[in-house]
Amino acid sequence: MKFEAATIKDIAIALGLSTSTVSRALRDSHEISIATKQLVLEYATRINYHPNPIALSLKEKRSRSIGVIVAEIANSFFSQAINGIESVAKDKGYNVMISQTHESFDKEVMTLQYLASRSIDGLLISVSSGTENLDHLKALHERGFPIVFFDRIVEEIQTHKVMVDNFRGAYDATLHLINKGYKHIAVIAGPENLSISRERIAGYREALAQTRVKPGKALIKYSRYAGLQLQEVEQAVSQLLKLRPRPDAIFTASDKLTTNCMRVLKSKGIRIPQDIALVGFSNSDLIELLHPPLTVVRQPAFEMGQIATSLLLQLIESKKPVKEFERKILNTNLIVQASS
Amino acid sequence: MKFEAATIKDIAIALGLSTSTVSRALRDSHEISIATKQLVLEYATRINYHPNPIALSLKEKRSRSIGVIVAEIANSFFSQAINGIESVAKDKGYNVMISQTHESFDKEVMTLQYLASRSIDGLLISVSSGTENLDHLKALHERGFPIVFFDRIVEEIQTHKVMVDNFRGAYDATLHLINKGYKHIAVIAGPENLSISRERIAGYREALAQTRVKPGKALIKYSRYAGLQLQEVEQAVSQLLKLRPRPDAIFTASDKLTTNCMRVLKSKGIRIPQDIALVGFSNSDLIELLHPPLTVVRQPAFEMGQIATSLLLQLIESKKPVKEFERKILNTNLIVQASS
DNA sequence: ACACGTATGAAAAACGCTTTCCTGATGAAT
DNA sequence: ATTCATCAGGAAAGCGTTTTTCATACGTGT
Numbered sequence: 001m002k003f004e005a006a007t008i009k010d011i012a013i014a015l016g017l018s019t020s021t022v023s024r025a026l027r028d029s030h031e032i033s034i035a036t037k038q039l040v041l042e043y044a045t046r047i048n049y050h051p052n053p054i055a056l057s058l059k060e061k062r063s064r065s066i067g068v069i070v071a072e073i074a075n076s077f078f079s080q081a082i083n084g085i086e087s088v089a090k091d092k093g094y095n096v097m098i099s100q101t102h103e104s105f106d107k108e109v110m111t112l113q114y115l116a117s118r119s120i121d122g123l124l125i126s127v128s129s130g131t132e133n134l135d136h137l138k139a140l141h142e143r144g145f146p147i148v149f150f151d152r153i154v155e156e157i158q159t160h161k162v163m164v165d166n167f168r169g170a171y172d173a174t175l176h177l178i179n180k181g182y183k184h185i186a187v188i189a190g191p192e193n194l195s196i197s198r199e200r201i202a203g204y205r206e207a208l209a210q211t212r213v214k215p216g217k218a219l220i221k222y223s224r225y226a227g228l229q230l231q232e233v234e235q236a237v238s239q240l241l242k243l244r245p246r247p248d249a250i251f252t253a254s255d256k257l258t259t260n261c262m263r264v265l266k267s268k269g270i271r272i273p274q275d276i277a278l279v280g281f282s283n284s285d286l287i288e289l290l291h292p293p294l295t296v297v298r299q300p301a302f303e304m305g306q307i308a309t310s311l312l313l314q315l316i317e318s319k320k321p322v323k324e325f326e327r328k329i330l331n332t333n334l335i336v337q338a339s340s
Numbered sequence: 341m342k343f344e345a346a347t348i349k350d351i352a353i354a355l356g357l358s359t360s361t362v363s364r365a366l367r368d369s370h371e372i373s374i375a376t377k378q379l380v381l382e383y384a385t386r387i388n389y390h391p392n393p394i395a396l397s398l399k400e401k402r403s404r405s406i407g408v409i410v411a412e413i414a415n416s417f418f419s420q421a422i423n424g425i426e427s428v429a430k431d432k433g434y435n436v437m438i439s440q441t442h443e444s445f446d447k448e449v450m451t452l453q454y455l456a457s458r459s460i461d462g463l464l465i466s467v468s469s470g471t472e473n474l475d476h477l478k479a480l481h482e483r484g485f486p487i488v489f490f491d492r493i494v495e496e497i498q499t500h501k502v503m504v505d506n507f508r509g510a511y512d513a514t515l516h517l518i519n520k521g522y523k524h525i526a527v528i529a530g531p532e533n534l535s536i537s538r539e540r541i542a543g544y545r546e547a548l549a550q551t552r553v554k555p556g557k558a559l560i561k562y563s564r565y566a567g568l569q570l571q572e573v574e575q576a577v578s579q580l581l582k583l584r585p586r587p588d589a590i591f592t593a594s595d596k597l598t599t600n601c602m603r604v605l606k607s608k609g610i611r612i613p614q615d616i617a618l619v620g621f622s623n624s625d626l627i628e629l630l631h632p633p634l635t636v637v638r639q640p641a642f643e644m645g646q647i648a649t650s651l652l653l654q655l656i657e658s659k660k661p662v663k664e665f666e667r668k669i670l671n672t673n674l675i676v677q678a679s680s
Numbered sequence: 681a682c683a684c685g686t687a688t689g690a691a692a693a694a695c696g697c698t699t700t701c702c703t704g705a706t707g708a709a710t
Numbered sequence: 711a712t713t714c715a716t717c718a719g720g721a722a723a724g725c726g727t728t729t730t731t732c733a734t735a736c737g738t739g740t
Contacts, residue, residue: 005459007726018690023728033688050457054403055726057394058695065458074419074625082413086440095458098438100426117390118405118435119345262629284626285414289602291631347696358720363698373718395696398725 006049015043026051057119065095066312067115069125071103071226077255077283077301078126081150084305085124092313094121103225105130112136122146122316124308127154129191129226146315150308151299152196160311162304162328166196169297169332170203173251173279176295178211180340182249182277186219186240188233188261189253190226197222200253200281218243227257230264237264249273249340252280258296259284277340281332293337300330346389355383366391397459405435406652407455409465411443411566417595417623417641418466421490424645425464432653434461443565445470452476462486462656464648467494469531469566486655490648491639492536500651502644502668506536509637509672510543513591513619516635518551520680522589522617526559526580528573528601529593530566537562540593540621558583567597570604577604589613589680592620598634599624617680621672633677640670 008026012019017036025032025040032040043049057063068085070078082098089096097120099111108128113136115123123140125147134156141147141157150162170187177185187204190197201220208215221236240247250265252258258280265272272278272292282296307328315322348366352359357380365372365380383389397403408425410418422438429436437460439451448468453476455463463480465487474496481487481497490502510527517525527544530537541560548555561576580587590605592598598620605612612618612632622636647668655662 008728009726019727020691020729021689024689027728031688036688052398052459052726053457054394054397054459055695056728058392058398058697058725059727059729061695063394073413073422074416076414079414079419083440090454095437095454097435100423114430114435117393119392119394259626259629266629286599286624286626286630289599289606289631290626290629291633293631348698349696359697360699360721361719363696364719367698371718376718392696395725396698398695398727399697399699401725 005052006047007052008049010047011040011043011049015039062121062316063095063119064093065097065118065120066309066316067118067120067123068096068098069101069108069111069115069123069127070098071101071126071128072228072256073098073100075255076285077151077299080283080301081126081305081308084302084307085309086305087302088306088309088313094313101128101130103129103228105132109136112140116140116145122148122312124148124150124305124312126151127194128152129194129224129228132193144321146312148308148312148315150304152194155195158325160308160315160326160328162308162311162326162330163196164299164304164330164332166199166332167203167206169281169299169334170200170251170253171207172203172332172334173281173295173297174204174207175210176334176336177249177251177277177279177340178207180249180277182340184219184243184245184247185215185249185251186221186243186247187215187251187253188221188223188227188236188240188257190222190257191224192222194226197253204251204253216243219247223257226254227252227260230260233257233260234264237261237268241268241270247276249277249279252278254280255282255284258282258294262290262294272339279340287335288337290339292339295337295340296335298333298335300333304330345392346387347392348389350387351380351383351389355379402461402656403435403459404433405437405458405460406649406656407458407460407463408436408438409441409448409451409455409463409467410438411441411466411468412568412596413438413440415595416625417491417639420623420641421466421645421648424642424647425649426645427642428646428649428653434653441468441470443469443568445472449476452480456480456485462488462652464488464490464645464652466491467534468492469534469564469568472533484661486652488648488652488655490644492534495535498665500648500655500666500668502648502651502670503536504639504644504670504672506539506672507543507546509621509639509674510540510591510593511547512543512672512674513621513635513637514544514547515550516674516676517589517591517617517619517680518547520589520617522680524559524583524585524587525555525589525591526561526583526587527555527591527593528561528563528567528576528580528597530562530597531564532562534566537593544591544593559587563597566594567592567600570600573597573600574604577601577608581608581610587616589617589619592618594620595622595624598622598636602630602634612679619680627675628677630679632679635677635680636675638673638675640673644670 008019008022012022025037101108148160153161189201252261279295283301287294348359348362352362365377441448488500493501529541563572592601619635623641627634
């Protein structure tokens with residue numbers, strides 16, 4: 001079943017004009033008489049004419065759409081960020097194409113390939129936890145393709161980046177645990193290849209350094225899939241529980257990691273915070289309904305999406321190659337509740 | 341900054357052939373000699389040639405992309421459904437464009453307008469709670485534009501529809517409450533103009549009818565924005581609490597409604613289920629971490645997305661106008677936990 | 681009456697691709 | 711020797727726009 005839309009040609013024929021006249025009338029060119037404009041405009045609205053965006057894209061060599069690659073849209077942080085992205089993009093007449101990697105490197109490469117072949121004008125990406133190699137991004141970037149990183153950024157590629165102060169967020173959360181009197185604070189972070197994991201671990205270390213405690217290596221766990229896989233978190237937690245002295249607090253450094261860690265602790269019958277305190281990065285809007293309500297580090301996801309999109313559009317619409325890149329660092333927000 | 345991709349013309353010039361020969365060689369036409377094909381193919385891979393999808397779209401009058409309109413992607417049900425949609429669409433080489441209405445009718449009309457003008461080949465939609473008028477959808481549908489409804493369907497428009505057995509889901513949930521001994525069961529549903537609200541209320545009524553209790557009108561509340569606005573839920577709950585006898589259980593008929601109702605009850609210091617039991621539709625994956633873990637009616641969201649997409653692609657790719665429409669009704673799943 | 685400027689609008693090109701219609705050459709059949 | 715069929719490949723049209731170039735008619739000033 002096809003569906004035919006009205007074209008400029010239809011209008012031209014119906015009105016006995018040439019397509020160029022119609023085109024100019026529609027774009028309100030001064031070389032068309034008022035009367036003709038009136039006529040064309042009226043007829044166009046009557047038959048509900050809309051210029052074919054595909055024809056326009058072909059002509060202008062731009063599709064007015066941007067690609068977004070995230071791990072999972074079913075993740076509060078990302079869905080909030082996407083809301084921010086959409087709000088700015090739509091505002092500027094851009095369309096947003098969303099793709100998910102589910103934390104798989106292969107999917108990231110494929111999806112990037114796919115989006116690029118769909119002729120998007122630019123890309124917003126928070127790399128997957130499985131990303132070990134940057135060739136796919138570098139290739140695009142080197143050809144002058146506009147890319148902006150947000151959240152999980154990549155240091156090796158020179159372009160705009162939007163993130164939170166991960167170090168500070170982790171530092172604050174850990175310090176909070178210290179102040180609450182916890183002595184043996186463990187951390188579970190995403191994979192080490194992600195800069196956010198490293199920064200958050202660094203913040204954690206720095207807070208502990210204040211107490212003159214150098215955390216044993218055993219207290220630091222990395223999670224290959226950033227907590228997406230429950231059994232991976234299960235394993236990390238089990239290992240932590242075997243330590244002596246047993247950790248009395250866990251700091252989880254990403255959204256899924258936090259809720260899945262909570263799930264694991266519950267399933268093991270461990271009480272939060274009596275047995276072990278839990279503090280983590282999370283943007284879920286259900287945290288205060290949890291048992292117990294979680295103390296979380298919240299990121300300004302919506303705002304990050306907005307800023308990243310503005311920067312991307314700036315890049316896309318810039319006439320000359322951009323050489324100076326922004327590195328926006330936003331603040332996190334520690335919300336203290338009963339879990340710590 | 342623009343970014344130039346190789347075209348068929350580049351290849352033609354480089355190889356001293358005509359564009360038509362190159363085109364045919366690339367699509368493996370029999371009218372091109374093996375040697376020429378080899379030559380073209382090799383050169384094409386070497387310069388990393390990819391056909392321009394926009395030019396293709398213009399030529400073929402199809403964009404190979406479908407639009408999706410939902411209330412909110414930051415809603416478990418919808419993000420799961422979108423996963424299902426994406427999995428099928430990507431598999432068939434289609435691109436997915438997602439738009440949110442945030443339960444606003446105006447946004448729905450605008451976004452539909454926008455998507456249609458972006459020349460999508462078809463539409464998947466779960467109408468917004470604010471949808472009171474169907475002209476925008478009817479207009480499109482009448483022009484032969486492929487549409488498939490899922491979740492929140494519209495009876496007046498003849499096309500494929502995918503939904504759950506809302507009546508049964510609500511019936512089961514209510515019956516569960518009855519069996520648990522609750523006597524005064526209230527319900528909060530989405531707006532009355534949505535068929536899912538009406539069906540869920542009907543299921544609720546039917547279960548109560550079994551107990552020979554005809555629920556007073558006061559026990560049934562509608563929520564204009566399907567629970568998206570907290571204060572709306574707050575108001576409904578407050579009214580319910582004023583009733584005498586006070587309801588001892590609430591059945592909430594949608595995702596946001598359920599969590600927001602829980603939020604309101606908590607803020608009022610009402611214990612669940614001791615003071616009031618709570619059962620609701622929800623696809624959140626955090627329900628077992630809540631306090632208390634919620635008894636929920638779960639929908640097969642991923643599967644719904646998949647089925648709806650298959651049906652839509654079928655519609656799009658059908659040569660002749662489709663006259664027979666499917667009405668797929670899936671089963672819900674009652675997950676009993678501590679809240680009831 | 682002549683060149684000239686000024687509206688007005690038509691024709692054509694271009695974007696990248698596919699496809700229909702040709703052309704030129706070769707070899708077979710009459 | 712002439713006609714035909716066959717094959718490889720080129721030229722051009724068309725998809726819907728915008729834009730550049732070109733054409734016509736009308737006044738105007740001399």
